[in-house]
Amino acid sequence: MPVVIDPDPATVAGLLDAMPDGAHGIDSTERLTAWLGEHTDEYLVVLGPHLDLDAALATCESLRTGRPTISVVLARDLIDAGLLTRAIKAGARDVVPDDDLEAVAAAANRAHQLHVALRGPVGLAHRGKVITVFSPKGGVGKTTMAVNLALSLADRGARRVCLVDLDLAFGDVAITLQLFPSHTIEHAVGAEDTLDPSMVGPLLTRHQDSVMVLAAPNQPDVRERITPGLVARVLATLRETFDWVVVDTAPAFDEPTLAALDETDECVVVATLDVPTLKNVRVALETLDVLGIAKGHRHLLLNRADDAVGIGPEKVEAILGMSVTTQVATSVDIAAATNAGTPIVSGKPDHPSSGAIRSLATRLAGQPDAPSGAEPADAAVAAPARRFRIRR
Ligand SMILES: Nc1ncnc2c1ncn2[C@@H]1O[C@H](COP(=O)(O)OP(=O)(O)OP(=O)(O)O)[C@@H](O)[C@H]1O
Ligand SMILES: [Mg+2]
The missing domain is CATH 3.40.50.2300 (Response regulator)
Structure with missing residues (x-):
């Protein structure tokens, strides 16, 4: 392009x-x-x-x-x-x-x-990858990580990245990036069957570091009009032109989140070191297993990993049954960077947290293709699960 x-x-x-x-x-x-x-x-x-x-x-x-x-x-x-x-x-x-x-x-x-x-006239269709940043708990750092991951993947313009805010009622991706979108996903309502790149392009807002943003609606009640079918169509359309589509989600297994997870190639699961969060993340992982979503393509991001609260990364791994891919420590610099409108990977690229997020981005960028629609190794488990399609 x-x-x-x-x-x-x-x-x-x-x-x-x-x-x-x-x-x-x-x-x-x-x-x-x-x-x-x-x-x-x-x-x-x-x-x-x-x-x-x-x-x-x-x-x-x-x-x-x-x-x-x-x-x-x-x-x-x-x-x-x-x-x-x-x-x-x-x-x-x-x-x-x-x-x-x-x-x-x-x-x-x-x-x-x-x-x-x-x-020659026939080119390969472009198929970018969808990364969903997910956690069933609120306030664990999903938006912070989604924004910084998108900026890391974009690598100041080396890759074409779209960040989609699917926290449809209380999305704060735009404000985190100090953007004031004139259009949001609300303007795609009703286009479940017709949306194409020429329609979705004008709905995006450009961030100076070359990331495009599809913002959440300005009013919380609009969420009701964003159907799972529309979410699936939006992500499928964005794949056609972007190398990476990073999705920030609401802290719930709501329908838009499930629709996004259904389109996901790589799922970044965010957890913190507290028992309620770990319990909910465990239940969420079990649900993803049942639905056959992103099996073998899940990455556990332990945020605030250095909090001295009596649980360490090893215990987290034992509870969740998966290894920690990336640890990000608690740092006032992260919150300060967000408040200043310059996320830490842009504002302080040499910060250890920036390094951790960048290495997650590098790892994701190097992932082999997810078997989209294909059966994971455990096909017996996966087959019924992939039939769980929530598109309308
Ligand atoms: N590692 C960290 N160190 C310090 N502050 C952090 C860290 N990660 C996130 N924060 C801060 O924690 C707050 C919540 O983070 P964030 O908004 O990213 O969470 P969230 O999971 O998206 O929340 P919600 O579920 O409400 O959407 C923000 O103020 C953010 O700056
Ligand atoms: Mg959030």
């Missing part, structure tokens, strides 16, 4: 409007190498007007020889003969005025035609 690069978020948003659904925005050419490393089928790089011209031409030049199948489009505010000559020499395929979105769209279209001609 095309990638647009410019340090100015408004310019990125404007240029993305002229791109096909699923195009991605990043703020510097520095992250382009990481993006291209993750997306070997990339066919278009649009270099925005606020990039230094020499740096933009150097990027053209290196793509010309290093990735010749990628079309590079330069969007500039001033275009003269001198610029055109330099751009052609550097290997740019098009130079367009940055405020002429029709010209930008036409250049993107030409790049796509070339891509189809080189690759």
Whole structure:
């Protein structure tokens, strides 16, 4: 999918409007190498007007020889003969005025035609992965971990990540990221059978670190109108354009959460060191077993893992019957970072908690494909469970 690069978020948003659904925005050419490393089928790089011209031409030049199948489009505010000559020499395929979105769209279209001609008409359908951050208990750190995990997976633009707030009554993902969404999942109500990437794109809000957010409704009562079928359709649609879809959930096995779990490739279960939480997490894990959800793809995140409360990680493992994947200590820096609107992995990347969350992200990113719809090893147990579909 095309990638647009410019340090100015408004310019990125404007240029993305002229791109096909699923195009991605990043703020510097520095992250382009990481993006291209993750997306070997990339066919278009649009270099925005606020990039230094020499740096933009150097990027053209290196793509010309290093990735010749990628079309590079330069969007500039001033275009003269001198610029055109330099751009052609550097290997740019098009130079367009940055405020002429029709010209930008036409250049993107030409790049796509070339891509189809080189690759052939049939491409592999994109299928991103869904990670659901879940716990049956409130206040254990689901939202904190979902937000930081999404930012870690995005790796400042290297991967395309959408964070979905499925705490439909009291979601706080947007406020945690200091976003003020004009649209939320409420605007998809009624589109269970029709939602596609072109409809879901405008409902997303862009965070500066390249994560897109599908916010929860502003009013709690809207939750009643978000059906499990809609949740399933939203996630299936987002998979088509994003590498990762991270889902924050409400502290309950409610229908939207079950619908999300049913679509989940990797499930991050958050627990803390207190007996009621551990009891509920255990019951939740047993329920996931019965439903055949994310078997072999569950990751236990022990939050506040250093609290001296008489239970340690080993005891947790014994109670829950699974090993702890990641431990995050209690830290005032985590809460302070959230309150400041800059989650810890962005605000304090060197903090031990940031390192722990990043290593979970790296582990998830390296997971082999979950057998979506396929039977887990224990097919006898799983077969009836997968029939538990709650889509309407
Ligand atoms: N490891 C930690 N150290 C210190 N504070 C933390 C830690 N993890 C989470 N917090 C803080 O705990 C509070 C609850 O966290 P969070 O909102 O992420 O929980 P939640 O599970 O999403 O809650 P809810 O179920 O209500 O949605 C927040 O103020 C958050 O900043
Ligand atoms: Mg929450």
